[in-house]
Amino acid sequence: MRLIQLLLAVAALGLRQALATPTRSTLADGDPEFASAESGSGTGTSDPLHRLLAAARQYRKKHAASQMLQPKHISRALYHGDSERIRNFVRRMAEGDSLTVALVGGSVSHGMGATGGTPPFGGWLAGWLSEVAPPARPHPPPPPDGLLGLTAAAGSGATTGFVLIPPPGGAPQSCVRVVNAACPATPSTYMNLCLGEYLREPGAVDLVLVEYTVNDAPLPVPYMENESRKSLELLLRKLLGLPRRPAVVLLNSYRWFSEYPLPSGRSSDGTYYNNPEGEFFEFATYYGLPLISVKAAAYHQMKAGLKGFRVDGLAAALRADPSAPQDQHFFDDPMHPSGNTGHKAMAELIIGLLIHTARGLVAQPWRPAEEAALSEPLPTHMVAGNADTRHDRCLLGPRLKAAAVEKQGFDWVNEGTNPLAPKWGFTAYKAGSSITLDFLSSASASANTSATTAPAALAASAGGSGGGAAAPLSSPGGPKLVMLLLAYLRSYEHMGVAEVTCEGGCLCGEAARTAYNQTVEAAARNETYSPSKDLAAAAGPAHTFDGHWDSPTSQLQLTCFPVLLTPECRVRVTVAKETKSGQHKVKIGGLIVVEAAPDAAKNMCMYNLEAAERAAGFRER
DSSP states (O other): OHHHHHHHHHHHHHHHHHHHSOOHHHHHHHOHHHHHHTOSSSOTTOSHHHHHHHHHHHHHHHTGGGOOOOHHHHHHTEEOOOOHHHHHHHHHHHTTOOEEEEEEESHHHHTTTOOTTOOOHHHHHHHHHHHHSOBOOOOOOOOTTOGGGOBOOTTSOOOSSOEEEOOGGGOOOBSEEEEEOOOTTOOHHHHHHHHHHHOOOGGGOOEEEEEOTTTSOSSOSSSSOSHHHHHHHHHHHHHHTSTTOOEEEEEEOOOSSOSSOOTTSSOOTTOSSSSTHHHHHHHHHHHTOOEEEHHHHHHHHHHHTOTTTBOSSOHHHHTTOTTSOSSOBSBSSSSSBOIIIIIHHHHHHHHHHHHHHHHHHHHSOOOHHHHHHTTOOOOOOSSTTOOOOSSOEEEETHHHHHHEEEEESOEEEEOOSOTTSOOEEEEEOSTTOEEEEOTTSHHHHHHHHGGGOOOHHHHHHTTTTTTOSOOOOOOTTOOOEEEEEEEEEEBSSSBOEEEEEEETTOEETHHHHHHHHHHHHHHHTTOOOOTHHHHHHTOSOSEEEEOBOSSSOOEEEEEEEEEEOOTTOEEEEEEOSOOSSSSOBEEEEEEEEESSOHHHHHHHHHTOOHHHHHHTTSSOO
16 A cells, blocks of 8 residues: 555646656747747757757747747648658758748849838848858859849849848848848749859759749649749759759749639638648648748738738838838738738748757767768659759840850840849841850850759759759650740840841741641651751741830830741841831840740740840849
């Protein structure tokens, strides 16, 4: 009997101690940083991870009053995927290595909605890193074009490439820099083509936050097997194949005020599921990518109308009224989160992922087997019929300049006045001036595709190309029909007309489409078709564009036409004698070759001009 009483007393004492001393899980529910910062085997704060977690806990206490999300909201918004890459990033961050976080996405990633000096989520993240991560070490020198050294707040003019996002308030830079490689008003289809123009230092990227759930339309048809989702998969594979094996995280923003009606025809405002997050989750599970869901963290607070999450108005509409309460609404405008609310919540979710990963490293330290996992080849493509492309090109700025092999009367001119927004392009002023662009050569293509060069193992898994440098154009599947986009200046004065022809045995315009269709039909009959007759018939201009319009504005426009490729294919632009303005100025600001998504390319020509305008400096970024 005494033994039983003794055992009961010991059990009761243990129960009281368990209730009085929170476990790791209960601490995580209340304060996830505290669980790891105070755990361990007597290392105190001498261990880099414990120092980082202790600093994170102090940051949370210091900024508790402005915290948007509680730990439970953060927890339900995270899908962790395979952990090796993100664990490697956090481990190296704690040790003070010089690291780079790149933001790849649309206008939300670019920082729109964060106005009046409030930081975008990249700025909030940089501020957290400034207080939590070790101080900065010297980074490698910037690339020859010097773009990496630029620093610009959201909304200021800037060229393409890395733009450093500084910590708010002049706080010191940490060992982790945050750089903006996003382009507003563009879907993942565009970034898949032009990644090399925005991710200018691919060998120095350690974490990529990919944000396209606002810019990519939900549920295009056929389901998953469409250009949009195929392009997103190709973009993700390019990022996963970067030299440092970066952690690639899907950062899924959310739009309460949707522009896409439901199939029933009723408004989809406030609908939880009318966005592509479900489709993006397929990529997360297939490739093991961490995923952050803004709607999972914030939707119920929006429905409840809580402070900072209100959706019964927009922050921009209230700023003009000084008597109106500020920082009440999640969105600044119908598409973009507000700086002190929506953008801040997005940063807290990213921070939550990093904290969770640091806690995991304390509980289970880094293992040599994880190092080997970083070099594992990618699986085959998830989307049926998808394949890494060899002919996509995006030539802007120095890449476009390198593509010119012959020119008469065209000069490489910067017409911009803002040093952060140069307006480079090939410009001519006389009829008869001409320029020939070799857009498939290694000189123009290798620089642009360097961001997608994958190691041998990844290249093998990607069907031989890995998205790397330009490959031979001989195609076992037969001739290749692509869409070529030219960015050209339109203005209300001085502008002329240009004619486009193709050289080197390739066809442009409708003759290219006709020859391609006839070649495919002949192959189906086990016959061979030669496009020689089409070449003879296509002696004249295959395409023309007019730079004059009556609107008193100057903007880059896109014109597009099909091209049936050959290995020596070149495009020649000639200034015509015809003119509506009485003058003959022609300016070319960019050239894009689209293999992966020709239908999307045609839509870009018709509707989506902002990418080209910003790329060549004609619109502030």
